[in-house]
Amino acid sequence: MLGPMRTRPAPDQRRLHRWEHRTELPLAAASLVFLGAYAARVLGHGLPQYVHDLCLALLLGCWLLFGIDYAVRWRLSGEGALFWARHGLSTAVLLLPLLRPLRVVPVYEAIRRRQRRPRxxxxxxxxxxxxxxxxxxxxxxxxxxxxxxxxxxxxxxxxxxxxxxxxxxxxxxxxxxxxxxxxxxxxxxxxxxxxxxxxxxxxxxxxxxxxxxxxxxxxxxxxxxxxxx
Amino acid sequence: MLGPMRTRPAPDQRRLHRWEHRTELPLAAASLVFLGAYAARVLGHGLPQYVHDLCLALLLGCWLLFGIDYAVRWRLSGEGALFWARHGLSTAVLLLPLLRPLRVVPVYEAIRRRQRRPRxxxxxxxxxxxxxxxxxxxxxxxxxxxxxxxxxxxxxxxxxxxxxxxxxxxxxxxxxxxxxxxxxxxxxxxxxxxxxxxxxxxxxxxxxxxxxxxxxxxxxxxxxxxxxx
Amino acid sequence: MLGPMRTRPAPDQRRLHRWEHRTELPLAAASLVFLGAYAARVLGHGLPQYVHDLCLALLLGCWLLFGIDYAVRWRLSGEGALFWARHGLSTAVLLLPLLRPLRVVPVYEAIRRRQRRPRxxxxxxxxxxxxxxxxxxxxxxxxxxxxxxxxxxxxxxxxxxxxxxxxxxxxxxxxxxxxxxxxxxxxxxxxxxxxxxxxxxxxxxxxxxxxxxxxxxxxxxxxxxxxxx
Amino acid sequence: MLGPMRTRPAPDQRRLHRWEHRTELPLAAASLVFLGAYAARVLGHGLPQYVHDLCLALLLGCWLLFGIDYAVRWRLSGEGALFWARHGLSTAVLLLPLLRPLRVVPVYEAIRRRQRRPRxxxxxxxxxxxxxxxxxxxxxxxxxxxxxxxxxxxxxxxxxxxxxxxxxxxxxxxxxxxxxxxxxxxxxxxxxxxxxxxxxxxxxxxxxxxxxxxxxxxxxxxxxxxxxx
CATH class of the missing domain: 1.10.287.70 (Helix Hairpins)
Structure with missing residues (x-):
């Protein structure tokens, strides 16, 4: 979640970091889409059926994205079968994607930092x-x-x-x-x-x-x- | 609210500080009058109508004072259109003047300090x-x-x-x-x-x-x- | 209540300290008697009337002791009419003697210290x-x-x-x-x-x-x- | 409970430490058995009578183990009649064995440490x-x-x-x-x-x-x- 937790050396760390850097923004956006679609399904009593179907599609699509990201990071980490246990937080967030929007906060701050806004x-x-x-x-x-x-x-x-x-x-x-x-x-x-x-x-x-x-x-x-x- | 937050350099800072110094006491008094008038309107069931009208007049008068102070500080700060966003706390207090009595506390301490009472x-x-x-x-x-x-x-x-x-x-x-x-x-x-x-x-x-x-x-x-x- | 609060210099400080040192134990005992008598009056439904009267006498007697102690300390402090305001905590405890047993705790620790028990x-x-x-x-x-x-x-x-x-x-x-x-x-x-x-x-x-x-x-x-x- | 509390020098400290080291694991296991048997007795409405009897036997057996451990440590400490007062926590845990599983946590950590897992x-x-x-x-x-x-x-x-x-x-x-x-x-x-x-x-x-x-x-x-x- 925070910088200091990513200090474990790994074989293919440069490619892993590049992957994480590139997918940061799309995954944060997918997290917000996931939360929004879930909110629309729960709160949208009066919405027509096709909107509900669309939201369900968005939910499943975002979840698929999270799964792909998890799989790629597993592969690039080169940690083998124990990846899911060593990265318990990532695994929990994969199974419970409603917690995923928590990742939006550090991403927002990272963007702000790149724009050189005052800290x-x-x-x-x-x-x-x-x-x-x-x-x-x-x-x-x-x-x-x-x-x-x-x-x-x-x-x-x-x-x-x-x-x-x-x-x-x-x-x-x-x-x-x-x-x-x-x-x-x-x-x-x-x-x-x-x-x-x-x-x-x-x-x-x-x-x-x-x-x-x-x-x-x-x-x-x-x-x-x-x-x- | 506290001293360390007023460190941003501004074009006309001396006039702004003089204004803030002079209006400190009257505005603190107006804050207490505002709170008192609001309390009288809410709690004074049995009070005659003209008292309620007087309280309403006091409320609006104090609010007008707060608005004038906000406008003068905007002008003196020379920060242009973004003043309301940069001074979010002041803006919130202007819109919700019931929070204003919070400013009474530092003013009370400032007075006490000038009288050289033991800290x-x-x-x-x-x-x-x-x-x-x-x-x-x-x-x-x-x-x-x-x-x-x-x-x-x-x-x-x-x-x-x-x-x-x-x-x-x-x-x-x-x-x-x-x-x-x-x-x-x-x-x-x-x-x-x-x-x-x-x-x-x-x-x-x-x-x-x-x-x-x-x-x-x-x-x-x-x-x-x-x-x- | 605690040591560091008694650092204000006063004219007759040695006699005041000696008074406080001597009355420490009796006043702590009186505080516990006060609390016990109050408890007996509140909880003792079935107790005979004379016990209730005894408890009332104990309550008033202890309160009188607290008042005498307050008066003596006022006199010895030589602080004049503002004593009650400068020693707000003592004044509050005099008016609300149920808070007085709080003083028992530091006294208990002081006794323990004199017996050179391990800290x-x-x-x-x-x-x-x-x-x-x-x-x-x-x-x-x-x-x-x-x-x-x-x-x-x-x-x-x-x-x-x-x-x-x-x-x-x-x-x-x-x-x-x-x-x-x-x-x-x-x-x-x-x-x-x-x-x-x-x-x-x-x-x-x-x-x-x-x-x-x-x-x-x-x-x-x-x-x-x-x-x- | 924690290391820094065991610094009091005692006559027979080496034998006491060896006893504590050897009984650590069996007692931790007994604590969990105690908790499990208690849970089975409370929650197992539908269980046959002999299971309830077995659980009761386990409860009493574990309690006996705790008592033996307490007695041996009393003996080895050489502290005489005041042992129960000086080791208040141990005495409380002996009387209220449901608190005992708390000891499982440091034992678990001690095992993990011996296996040289990363701290x-x-x-x-x-x-x-x-x-x-x-x-x-x-x-x-x-x-x-x-x-x-x-x-x-x-x-x-x-x-x-x-x-x-x-x-x-x-x-x-x-x-x-x-x-x-x-x-x-x-x-x-x-x-x-x-x-x-x-x-x-x-x-x-x-x-x-x-x-x-x-x-x-x-x-x-x-x-x-x-x-x-």
Missing amino acids: LNLYARVMSYAGLSTALIGFAGALTVYATERSAEGSTIQSFGDAVWCVCSTLATIGYGDAVPVTFLGRLVLVVLMGGGLALLGAVTGSFASWLLQAFAEEGERTDRPPAS | LNLYARVMSYAGLSTALIGFAGALTVYATERSAEGSTIQSFGDAVWCVCSTLATIGYGDAVPVTFLGRLVLVVLMGGGLALLGAVTGSFASWLLQAFAEEGERTDRPPAS | LNLYARVMSYAGLSTALIGFAGALTVYATERSAEGSTIQSFGDAVWCVCSTLATIGYGDAVPVTFLGRLVLVVLMGGGLALLGAVTGSFASWLLQAFAEEGERTDRPPAS | LNLYARVMSYAGLSTALIGFAGALTVYATERSAEGSTIQSFGDAVWCVCSTLATIGYGDAVPVTFLGRLVLVVLMGGGLALLGAVTGSFASWLLQAFAEEGERTDRPPAS
Whole structure:
């Protein structure tokens, strides 16, 4: 996911890096298309049938792309049968492509960097990375919860707004309890969101606290000297 | 919001700084008047009509002041059409003036500094800043939630006390669920409070933990030497 | 509360320190007596009337002691009319003596130190201090919530166990919502517990995380060298 | 539990260490057998009676092993009557053997180390240690809550899935409140989980935040230099 994790030396590393560099943008676009098509299928009650079919085709097409990318990287890595175990994160994302849009965030930052836009400071980058990731994972989670719960018996999640409200209160570790899933799949999605969201929000909170302390410490130094007025 | 963010060089920076210095106090006062007038309109059921009209006039007058200040700063900054995007926080505060009282806190500290009152240590300043900000944002949020929910069907927020209780349990990430909003606007306000409140409370908690560790570490050093008695 | 806060120079500081040193133990005992008498009055439904009267006498007597101590320290400090504002924490504890048992924790540690028992490391001390404080403040809070809520209409807190359960779920920022106060006083107590408990638990959590990281880092160093077997 | 806690010098330390080294694996296996037999007894409604009897025998046998190990370590430590107080954690684990599987995690890591598998970095080790511990303690807690609550009057925990859901929402400090214990024992288990889970999850969150900050800081350094392409 991040740079420092790609340090394992491999036989054909240059070709692998070139492949990853070239497919970065198309795969990020495919991730967003995948999320969009999934959203359209879940939320588009009134859409005509051919739109639903088109979305399904897009979903399967994107998934195929992810599979091809996975296979090529396996081949180029030259790691043989254990590739799937050593790259557990990639394998999980292949099986659960709704997590894939998380990769959009570093790609967006990489593009911004190439355009030589001013860099944000460390805390702001961590906060924006974690905040965007939380938003993407939360949106995908709300879609899945809504798709699962809307037809469940005794469910308190009747609209997509309820699902978003439930996901927000979960990610913020609040848990009002007025809208909670009752099905196994809905609860499973929320438990995953608990883990991922806690970590990501912890990153936001910790970075914000560090940034605030740093900003106050700097201001303290600045105002201790006589102002130049 | 804090000193270190005002470091971008600009053509007319001296006049801009003088303007910001002069308008600091009047704008902080206007922010409190705005919040007070809003509170009077929301909570003053029994007040006569002319008081409500007066409050409305105060609200619009303060908003006009904020708009003038924004326009003057735009002009003096010499940044042209992109000012609104570069100063996103100012723009957001202009559109949502209930967030404006947050600026009162640094102004209060600036005044205190000019009077040469003893400075608090770093952690105490971060905690008081974050605590006061949380209280102000929470009060504004509770007013809005109450105004939205009191007439909603099936609402569990029937009094201003319920709204304050709901906001407190949200800011502390507790979420009892006995008083929760059911309208879209009420939920939106609480989601904003989740984000802002989590960050601010994270700052309080983190600073308190750091302060406690530092205090114990210092006490440990002090008591390891023989006391002078 | 802690050593580093007593560094302000004062005219009669030696006599003040001697007073504080001598009254430390009796006042800590009085704090525990106060808490015990309050608990007996709240929980002792079946106790005879004269026990209740005795407890009331103990409560008032202890409060009187706290007041005398406050007055003597005011006199010895030589700070005049602003003493109450400069020592805000002492004033708050005088008005709300249920918070007083918090002082027992540092006294217990001071006694332990004089007996030359081995010191715990920094994180363990912070954790035990914050944990004991949380337990004491939570017990006092549960007593007050129970006294307020047991006779309230529509209350979900019917036994002392419910009050403890409610306080625990509040201090851990969980908030199940199956036992929540409905009166103003009960909610006020819980809001105070939210603030104090969040800070104290933040200290425990932060210290535990730091301790764990330190322990793992040390173990990593140890096991990188060949074992002496 | 961790290496740095075993630094107290003792008369017969070499024999004690050898005993601990030799019993490490069998005791870890017995811990898992204990947890498995307990799970089978709680969840295996439809199992024939002799399986239940076998599980009970396994439970008692494992407990006996733990007791023998405790007695031998007492003897070898040469610490006399105060052993139980000085090794409070061991004593607690002996009385509450469901906490014992927590020891499996360091043993698993010790084995991995002997096989010279690549070490994870510090944050990843803390996260995996805390995450596995949370999972084990949560599983044991969910079993106990389910065993206690399934027959309680007015209980909202009717299936093992409900108990797991309740434990997950407790460990993540969310507390939806749709599945909460009503018995004393069930609530006690959850209060213990609150404390342990908060600390362990705080460790995960804190490590993840630190790791993220470190990864971003390293990436920032890497991309500030011109790439070698």
